[in-house]
Amino acid sequence: MVTQGRVARGAALAAALVLGVSACGSSDSGSSPSSGSTPAALEGVGPITLVTGKDFSGNLQNQVDTWNQQHPDQIVKVIELPEDADAQRQQMVQNATTKSDAYTVLNLDVIWTAEFAANQWVTQLPESELPLDKLLPATVETGKYFNKLYAVPTTSDGGLLYYRKDLLDAAGVKPPTTWAEMKAACDKVLPTAPGTSCYAGQFEKYEGLTVNFSEAVNSAGGVVVGDDGKPNVNTPEAKKGLDFLVEGIKSGQISQKARTFKEEEGRRAFQAGELLFQRQWPYQYAKANATDGSSQVAGKFAVAPLPGLDGPGASTLGGHNYAISSFAKNKKTALDFIKYSIDEKQQRDNLEKTSQAPTWASLYDEQALIAQFPYLTELKKSIEAAKKRPAVVKYQEVSSAIQQAAYDAMGGTTTSEDALKKLQSKLEELTKQ
Amino acid sequence: MATTVDAPPTPPPPAPPVKQDRRAGTGRLAALLVSPTMLVLALVVAYPILAAFRLSFYRDNDGIDPETGLVQSGETFVGLDNFTDMFSGDAGERFRNALMNTTTFTVVAVSIEVVLGVLMALVMHRAFKGRALVRAAILVPWAVPTAIAGLLWRWIFQADGVVNKILDLDEPVLWTTDGIQAWFAVIIADTWKTAPFIGLLVLAGLQVISNEVYEAAKLDGASPWKTFWSITLPLVKPTLLVAVLFRILDTLRLFDLPFTLIGPGKDATDTITVIAYEEAVKFGKYGPASAYSIFLFAYVAVVAFVFVKLLGADVLGTRDGKKGR
Known part of the structure; x- marks a missing residue:
C-alpha cells in the first residue's frame, strides 16, 4: 500500500510537470535535533551485533567468544561484511538510512567518521568513560567530529618508507629523511642496480592516491583541508608536495608503471626487487620478509619514517574505529564491549596474532613486541606525526576530486598549478556550509 | 420441478x-x-x-549546520535542475564525456562484433572435422560472466601483463591508466566477450537457409563472394538485425567492463551507467543519478525505435509470421 501511495505521488508529480505547473523548491527540510555537548546516557543491556569488514585473522571471533563466556546475557554476534571498503560503507549506510536496529557496533574506517557523525547515524560517546589518554592522541582525533567523540580507535595504520638496506649499505648511504636526500641516494645507487627504479607509492586512481597526495602535501608543510574545515590546496606548499610526485614521474625516478600501483601491485614490485624506496603500510613487512621464495628481498630491507621536504614527512592516518549505531538497542552493552575491545590486553593479543597496528600507546614500547615486530618503533613515530585525511561529510566526493587532480597532474595532462587551482574551487564547493 | x-x-x-x-x-x-x-x-x-x-526531480538536502556540524535531513524539489546540470558546469562535462564514451563504445564495438560474429558463424556452419570443438571454443567467452572477464583482462592488460610481454616495447603500454589505450582495452575485451553472441544468433539464421538455394547458385556458376552477398546475407539479415539490436541495447548500458577492467573515475572509459552508479552508491546523490538513468532510458528507447523503424528489425517475428501465411 505504501508503495502504491508513492507511485501515485510520483505519477501525479510527473503529470504536474508535464502540465507545466511551475513549482519552486519546496523544502521539507529541517535540521536534525542537535545534541548537547554532554551525550545522552547510553542505556540498554542485552545481545548486540558487531559489524565489521571481513576478518582475515580469525582472532576477532576469539575475542568475541571470550566476551560471550563472561557475559552470557549480553551475547555479541559478529556480522561480517565484504572485504571491499566501499561495499562495507554502502551496507552500513543502507542500515542507517532504513533506521534498522540490526547493526549495533560499527567498525568504521577512520575516514567515515565525519559522514556518519554529521548524519547522526552514530551516537555520541562519553569521553570520560573511556581510557582515551592511554591511546595514541592522533588516533583518537580520527574519532572526533566538531570536538565530540563519536568513535574509538581500535586499530591504527601509518605509512612507512621501505628501503633496500643492502643496496644503501653497499653504497654507504644512510636512509633519507628528506626528498632531496632520497633523490641523491637514488642517483648514487641506481646505476649499480639495473632494473630498479627509485620510488613508488599507491598511485592508481583510488583511495590510495588520496592518501599519497595528502602525505606529499603534508610533508611539504601544506594542508589539504585545514583544521577549520576549509580547504587550502592552492598554496606554494601544496604545489611543492604535488610536484614531488609529478617531477618524480617526469624524471623517471618514479616509473610510469607505478601509476597503476595499488597496495598489492606495489608490493609485488618491491618483492621482485624493482624498487629502491617505497611508501607502504606495515602489512608488507612480514610478506616481504617471507623466506619461502615469494620475496627476493627477504632480509634485505628495512623501514624508516617517510621523508619530507625539509625533514621527516607526515604520514596519512589509516585504521579503524568502533562506533555505536544511533538506531541500535542495548547501547550500554555496546559501550562496555567497546571498552573491552580497546583494552590493553585485547590489543596486545590482536597485535601478536594479526600484526594489526594497535592504538594502545604503551604497546609500542614493549621490548618483547618490538623483537617480534621490528618496525614498531618507526611505526609509532609515523603515527604520532601522522595527519588525518580531510574530516568532511562529503568525504567520498572530496576524495574523488583529490584523485582527479593528482592523477591528471601525474599523468601530465595538466600542470600541477592548474590541477590545484581547480581542486581548490571544487573542494570549496564541496565543503561549504 | x-x-x-x-x-x-x-x-x-x-x-x-x-x-x-x-x-x-x-x-x-x-x-x-x-x-x-x-x-x-x-x-x-x-x-x-x-x-x-x-527521484530525478529531487535532491537530498546536504547543507551543514555550522554550529553543530550536523547535516540537514530531507529532500528538496528542484524541478529540472538535475537534467539541466547535465549540460552545464563540471557535472555536465563529466556527463557529456560519459555520453560520448557510451556512444563511441556502442558504435565501434558493435561494428567490429558484427563482422567477427558473422565470420564466426560462417566457420561454425561449415561441416568439417572438429566442428563441435570449434563451436564450443567460440562460445566460451560468451559463457564467462562479464565481471570475471573484466578481471581476467585486467591481468592481461596490466603493466607487466601478457599483452605488454607480447608487444615487447621499450616502455610498457599502461592500458589501465586514463587515455585512449584504456578505451581500446575495453573495446577489445567487449569484442572478445560478445562477438560469439552475434555468431550464435547468426548461426541459427544460417541453419534455416535451405541448401537448395546454394545448390542453385552453384549450378549458375556464382562465385562464393557473390553467393555470400546475394544469398547468405539477405537471408540471414532478419536474424542479424535482431542480434545487432540486442547488442546495441546491451552496449549502451555497458557497466561491468569499464568498472572492473579500467576502474571507475577514468575519463576515457566512464560510461553513463558508471557515473550513475558513482553518484548514487558512492556519493549518495540519488537525484542526479536518477536523472542520468532516465536520460539513458530515453536514449535506449529512441535508439531502439529508430533502429526498428529504419532498418525494420523484426524483433517480435511478426513479419515472418505474415510472410509464412
Whole structure:
C-alpha cells in the first residue's frame, strides 16, 4: 500500500510537470535535533551485533567468544561484511538510512567518521568513560567530529618508507629523511642496480592516491583541508608536495608503471626487487620478509619514517574505529564491549596474532613486541606525526576530486598549478556550509 | 420441478447466452491468470521506473549546520535542475564525456562484433572435422560472466601483463591508466566477450537457409563472394538485425567492463551507467543519478525505435509470421 501511495505521488508529480505547473523548491527540510555537548546516557543491556569488514585473522571471533563466556546475557554476534571498503560503507549506510536496529557496533574506517557523525547515524560517546589518554592522541582525533567523540580507535595504520638496506649499505648511504636526500641516494645507487627504479607509492586512481597526495602535501608543510574545515590546496606548499610526485614521474625516478600501483601491485614490485624506496603500510613487512621464495628481498630491507621536504614527512592516518549505531538497542552493552575491545590486553593479543597496528600507546614500547615486530618503533613515530585525511561529510566526493587532480597532474595532462587551482574551487564547493 | 419439465422443448434459445457467458468467463479467468504476472511486472518494472522518475526531480538536502556540524535531513524539489546540470558546469562535462564514451563504445564495438560474429558463424556452419570443438571454443567467452572477464583482462592488460610481454616495447603500454589505450582495452575485451553472441544468433539464421538455394547458385556458376552477398546475407539479415539490436541495447548500458577492467573515475572509459552508479552508491546523490538513468532510458528507447523503424528489425517475428501465411 505504501508503495502504491508513492507511485501515485510520483505519477501525479510527473503529470504536474508535464502540465507545466511551475513549482519552486519546496523544502521539507529541517535540521536534525542537535545534541548537547554532554551525550545522552547510553542505556540498554542485552545481545548486540558487531559489524565489521571481513576478518582475515580469525582472532576477532576469539575475542568475541571470550566476551560471550563472561557475559552470557549480553551475547555479541559478529556480522561480517565484504572485504571491499566501499561495499562495507554502502551496507552500513543502507542500515542507517532504513533506521534498522540490526547493526549495533560499527567498525568504521577512520575516514567515515565525519559522514556518519554529521548524519547522526552514530551516537555520541562519553569521553570520560573511556581510557582515551592511554591511546595514541592522533588516533583518537580520527574519532572526533566538531570536538565530540563519536568513535574509538581500535586499530591504527601509518605509512612507512621501505628501503633496500643492502643496496644503501653497499653504497654507504644512510636512509633519507628528506626528498632531496632520497633523490641523491637514488642517483648514487641506481646505476649499480639495473632494473630498479627509485620510488613508488599507491598511485592508481583510488583511495590510495588520496592518501599519497595528502602525505606529499603534508610533508611539504601544506594542508589539504585545514583544521577549520576549509580547504587550502592552492598554496606554494601544496604545489611543492604535488610536484614531488609529478617531477618524480617526469624524471623517471618514479616509473610510469607505478601509476597503476595499488597496495598489492606495489608490493609485488618491491618483492621482485624493482624498487629502491617505497611508501607502504606495515602489512608488507612480514610478506616481504617471507623466506619461502615469494620475496627476493627477504632480509634485505628495512623501514624508516617517510621523508619530507625539509625533514621527516607526515604520514596519512589509516585504521579503524568502533562506533555505536544511533538506531541500535542495548547501547550500554555496546559501550562496555567497546571498552573491552580497546583494552590493553585485547590489543596486545590482536597485535601478536594479526600484526594489526594497535592504538594502545604503551604497546609500542614493549621490548618483547618490538623483537617480534621490528618496525614498531618507526611505526609509532609515523603515527604520532601522522595527519588525518580531510574530516568532511562529503568525504567520498572530496576524495574523488583529490584523485582527479593528482592523477591528471601525474599523468601530465595538466600542470600541477592548474590541477590545484581547480581542486581548490571544487573542494570549496564541496565543503561549504 | 416445473421448470425442468418446461425446459426440454426449447433448448436452442439459451445456447447463445451460454456461449457469451462462457466467453466472458474465459476472459475473466484469463485476466485472473494473467494478473499475477501483471502485478509482478508492475512491481519490478513500473514502480522502479516511476520512482526513479520522481527521484530525478529531487535532491537530498546536504547543507551543514555550522554550529553543530550536523547535516540537514530531507529532500528538496528542484524541478529540472538535475537534467539541466547535465549540460552545464563540471557535472555536465563529466556527463557529456560519459555520453560520448557510451556512444563511441556502442558504435565501434558493435561494428567490429558484427563482422567477427558473422565470420564466426560462417566457420561454425561449415561441416568439417572438429566442428563441435570449434563451436564450443567460440562460445566460451560468451559463457564467462562479464565481471570475471573484466578481471581476467585486467591481468592481461596490466603493466607487466601478457599483452605488454607480447608487444615487447621499450616502455610498457599502461592500458589501465586514463587515455585512449584504456578505451581500446575495453573495446577489445567487449569484442572478445560478445562477438560469439552475434555468431550464435547468426548461426541459427544460417541453419534455416535451405541448401537448395546454394545448390542453385552453384549450378549458375556464382562465385562464393557473390553467393555470400546475394544469398547468405539477405537471408540471414532478419536474424542479424535482431542480434545487432540486442547488442546495441546491451552496449549502451555497458557497466561491468569499464568498472572492473579500467576502474571507475577514468575519463576515457566512464560510461553513463558508471557515473550513475558513482553518484548514487558512492556519493549518495540519488537525484542526479536518477536523472542520468532516465536520460539513458530515453536514449535506449529512441535508439531502439529508430533502429526498428529504419532498418525494420523484426524483433517480435511478426513479419515472418505474415510472410509464412
